Amino acid sequence: MSLEPGSSGDYRYKATLHCTCTGHAFGAKIKPSWTFLHLQCLFHMLRYFTSGESHGEALVAFLSGLPAGLAVDQAFVDRELWRRQQGFGRGGRMKIETDRAHFLSGVHHGKTIGSPIAVMLENRDWQNWKESLPVETGDPAKHKRVASPRPGHADLAGALKYDFTEGRYVLERASARESAARVAIGALAKLLLRELGVEVLSHVVAVGAVSIADREIAWEQIEPLSHKDEVLLACADADAEQRMKEEVDKVLRTGDSVGGVFEVVAHNVPPGLGSYVQWDERLDALLAAAVMSLQAVKAVEIGSGIQAAHSPGSAVHDEIGYQSDSGFAGFTRTRNNAGGLEGGVSNGQEIRVRGYLKPISTLRRPLQSVDFATREPVKAAYERSDVCVVPAAGVAAEAMVALTLARCTLEKFGGDSMKEMKRNFQGYLEQLKNY
Numbered sequence: 001m002s003l004e005p006g007s008s009g010d011y012r013y014k015a016t017l018h019c020t021c022t023g024h025a026f027g028a029k030i031k032p033s034w035t036f037l038h039l040q041c042l043f044h045m046l047r048y049f050t051s052g053e054s055h056g057e058a059l060v061a062f063l064s065g066l067p068a069g070l071a072v073d074q075a076f077v078d079r080e081l082w083r084r085q086q087g088f089g090r091g092g093r094m095k096i097e098t099d100r101a102h103f104l105s106g107v108h109h110g111k112t113i114g115s116p117i118a119v120m121l122e123n124r125d126w127q128n129w130k131e132s133l134p135v136e137t138g139d140p141a142k143h144k145r146v147a148s149p150r151p152g153h154a155d156l157a158g159a160l161k162y163d164f165t166e167g168r169y170v171l172e173r174a175s176a177r178e179s180a181a182r183v184a185i186g187a188l189a190k191l192l193l194r195e196l197g198v199e200v201l202s203h204v205v206a207v208g209a210v211s212i213a214d215r216e217i218a219w220e221q222i223e224p225l226s227h228k229d230e231v232l233l234a235c236a237d238a239d240a241e242q243r244m245k246e247e248v249d250k251v252l253r254t255g256d257s258v259g260g261v262f263e264v265v266a267h268n269v270p271p272g273l274g275s276y277v278q279w280d281e282r283l284d285a286l287l288a289a290a291v292m293s294l295q296a297v298k299a300v301e302i303g304s305g306i307q308a309a310h311s312p313g314s315a316v317h318d319e320i321g322y323q324s325d326s327g328f329a330g331f332t333r334t335r336n337n338a339g340g341l342e343g344g345v346s347n348g349q350e351i352r353v354r355g356y357l358k359p360i361s362t363l364r365r366p367l368q369s370v371d372f373a374t375r376e377p378v379k380a381a382y383e384r385s386d387v388c389v390v391p392a393a394g395v396a397a398e399a400m401v402a403l404t405l406a407r408c409t410l411e412k413f414g415g416d417s418m419k420e421m422k423r424n425f426q427g428y429l430e431q432l433k434n435y
Contacts, residue, residue, distance in 0.1 A: 044065070044407060044411070045065045045407065045410040045411050045414070046063070046064070046065040046066070046189075046403065046406055046407040046410050046411075047063075047064045047065055048061065048062060048063045048064070048185055048403060049061075049062055050062070050178055050181035050182060051181075052121075052123075052178065052181060053133070053169075053172035053173055053175075053177075054123075054171065054172050054173075054175035054177040054178070055123065055125055055126065055128075055129040055132075055133050055172060056123060056126060056129075056133065056172065057122075057123060057126045058120050058121060058122050058123055058126070059120070059121040059123065059177070059178065059180055059181040060104075060118060060119070060120050060121075060181065061118070061119050061121075061181035061182065061184050061185045062116060062117070062118050062185075063106070063116065063117045063119075063185040063188060064116040064117070065407075065410060066106075066112045066114070066117065066188060066192060066406075067112065067114065067192075067410075067415050067416055067417050067418050067420070067421050068111070068112055068113050068114035068416060068417045068418070069111055069112065069417045069418035069419060070111060070112040070188070070191060070192055070195070070418050071110060071111055071191070072103070072107050072110060072111060072112060072188065072191065073191060074101065076187060076190075076191065077101045077184060077187040077188070078099070078100050078101060080183050080184070080186070080187040080190070080395065080399070081099035081100065081101065081121070081180060081183055081184060081187075082098075082099070083226070083231065083395045084099070084179070084180060084183045084392050084395040084396060085099065085392065086230075086231035086234075086391060086392065087231055087232070087233060087234065087388065087389065087390070087391035087392050088232050088233055088245055088248055088388065089248040089252070089258070089386060089387040089388030089389070090386050090387075090388075090389065090392065098124070099121050099180055099184075100121070100122075101119050101120075101121065101184045101187075102119065102120045102121070102122070103117065103118070103119050104118040104119065104120055105117060105118045106118065112188075114416060114417070117185070117188065119181075119184050119185060121180055121181060121184060123177075129144075132144045133168075133172070143168070144168065145166040145167075145168055146166050146167035146168045146170075146171050146381045146383070147166055147167075147371055147372055147373070147378075147381060148167075148369040148370060148371050148372065148378045148379065148380050148381045149167050149369055149370075149372070149380065149381070150167075150361045150362055150363075150366070150367075150369065150380040150381055151361065151367045151368075151369065151380060152358065152359075152361035153167075153170075153171070153174065153361035153362065154170050154171075154174035155167035155170050155171060155174075155381070157170075158170030158174060159372065165372060165373070166372045166373075167372070167381065171383070174295070175295070176294075176295040176296065176389065176392075176393075176396075178295070179294060179295060179392075179393075179396040179399075182396060182399045182400060182403075183395060183396055183398075183399045185399070185403065186396075186398065186399020186400065186402045186403050187399070187402075189399070189402035189403045189405070189406035190398070190399075190402045192406050192409070193402060193405060193406055193409065195418060195422060196270075196409065196422070196425055197268050198266060198267065198268050198269050198270075198405065198409075199223070199266070199267045199268060200264065200265070200266045200267070200398050200401050200402045200405070201222050201223060201225070201226050201264070201265055201267070201398060202222075202234070202262050202263060202264045202265070202394030202395060202397060202398045203217060203221075203222045203225055203234055203235060203236050203262070203263055203265075203394065204233050204234045204235045204241075204244070204260060204261070204262050204263075204390050204391055204394060205217070205235070205260075205261045205262065205263050205354065206244075206260045206261035206390075207233060207235075207244035207247050207248065207258060207259075207260040207388060207390055208244070208247035208248075208250075208251070208258040208259070208260060209247065210240060210243040210244045210246075210247050211240075211261070212235065212236075212237050212240045213261055213354075216336070216352075217236045217237075217263075219265060219267050219350065221236040222236055222265055223267075231391060232245060233245060233248075233388075233390065233391055234262075234390075234391035234394060244260075247388075248387060248388045251359075251387055251388070252387055254365070255363060255364035255365035256359070256363060256364075256365065256387075257359040257360040257361075257362070257363055257385075257386070257387050257388065258359050258387065258388050259296070259356075259357045259358045259359040259360075259388075259390065260357055260388070260390035261354055261355065261356050261357065261390070262354065262355050262357065262390055262391070262393055262394030262397060263352060263353070263354045263355075263394075264291070264352070264353045264354075264355070264394065264397045264398050264401045265350055265351070265352050266340070266350065266351035266352075266353075266401055266402075266405060267350055268350075269340060269346050269348070269350070269351050269405065270328050270346065270348060270428070270429070270432070271328055271329065271345070271346050271347050271348035271432070272345060272346060272412065272428070272432075273345065273346040273405065273408040273409060273412060274286070274341070274344050274345045274346060274408055275344060275345060276343040276344045276345055281344070282343075282344025282345075283341055283344050283345060283346060283404075283408060284302050284341045284344050285344065286404050286407075286408070287300075287302065287341075287351070287353050287401060287404050288300045288302065288353075290400035290401065290403065290404045291353055291355045291397050291400055291401065292355075293400065294355065294393060294396050294397060294400065295393075296357050296358050296359075296360065296361075296389070296393065297355045297356065297357055297358075297393065297397075298356055298357070298358045299355075299356035300353065300354065300355055300356070301353070301354040301356070302338075302339040302341055302351075302352070302353055302354075303336065303337050303338045303339025303340070303341070303352055304316070304337040304339070305339070308337060316337050317337065317338070318333040318334060318335050318336060318337055318338055318349075319333065319334045319335075320332070320333060321333070321334070327348050328348045328429065328432045328433075329348065329432040329433065329435045330435075331348065333347075333349055336349045336350060336352065339351060339352040339353065340352060351401070351405075353397070353401060355393065355394070355397050357389070357390055357393050360385055360386050360387065360388075360389060362381075362382060362383055362385035363380070363382070364382060366379040366380040366381070366382050367379070367380050368380070369381075409425075412428075413425050413428065
């Protein structure tokens with residue numbers, strides 16, 4: 001990309017952008033506020049964003065870049081949305097909403113057509129908020145102010161940033177309700193990855209003080225969790241799950257909340273996704289950012305990263321062997337402390353990413369705060385909320401991991417149609433087989 005001074009107005013630079021795939025050059029006007037990262041986002045093969053508020057009329061997600069010909073399983077997408085709503089410790093909102101994906105564009109006759117996809121999730125709770133949070137001016141007496149910011153929530157920081165006099169608008173967009181839209185398009189990414197034999201699921205490894213985080217749970221134990229029709233805390237260890245439930249019961253009785261740790265596992269991922277050549281192409285960095293972007297996630301770990309920091313190298317690194325009929329290229333590992341990633345590149349092992357979730361910020365016994373208007377000490381605002389969302393956060397993280405892997409898959413194998421992409425992928429598998 002080359003830059004030249006522009007003519008006038010907001011667009012102060014002209015840019016000549018060179019496509020690395022075709023070699024073609026084309027012009028674009030660049031605002032000074034656009035960073036290099038913004039420019040990169042314009043040219044990812046898979047792009048997505050969401051819109052909507054917690055108590056607004058609907059959530060809408062947009063996904064661009066999926067190849068044509070991908071079969072869209074409506075029942076699968078809706079079940080992913082259902083899974084996000086489950087788990088012991090969820091609040092009253094889950095009794096109101098029954099999320100179902102309504103595709104507005106990009107899908108016809110059950111398949112993607114290569115154009116951008118828009119999907120809408122209706123907020124049934126909107127009926128209770130039409131007068132309190134109208135699009136038009138409405139009656140100010142019916143508005144529901146968030147008069148005091150909640151410690152740990154975005155209320156105060158957001159109000160300061162956007163110059164709001166209270167926290168209602170911050171709550172509406174910062175709410176984890178937004179993650180439902182990500183789960184909807186994440187389900188499409190999962191369907192794409194399934195075509196290549198890749199599966200993405202999660203399980204809970206800790207709730208409060210109860211943890212099974214000291215051992216790796218096999219895929220064969222994780223996979224059945226996704227088929228359950230009743231979800232308690234999505235832990236593969238039944239005894240530990242009961243102790244986790246006791247942790248949630250305890251905070252329910254005291255008006256508190258509890259966090260925990262979930263692990264997302266991507267199974268059968270081929271080596272070679274991501275890259276070590278630039279910092280922003282490293283798959284571990286992309287995954288960490290994707291999972292960290294979820295509401296209430298405060299730390300991300302890949303593989304045994306935390307334990308590795310306190311261990312000698314000989315106890316951490318995964319020794320390499322070779323067995324011609326094993327894996328994608330015959331190379332084997334004695335363990336998977338690296339979490340399937342070395343140098344920012346997938347290495348053929350399962351990718352394992354853990355998210356550390358802080359307790360929910362809204363407490364039934366609120367912490368100390370101040371009134372937005374008077375600055376006088378008051379208790380923080382309370383609004384209907386959950387007590388524990390670790391299983392639900394795991395499902396949302398599955399979506400983010402799937403979207404990230406789908407992006408890297410499309411950037412490596414390309415293809416405007418599923419047939420073309422799968423042909424390219426099969427050629428790569430053959431290359432690995434003959435390595």
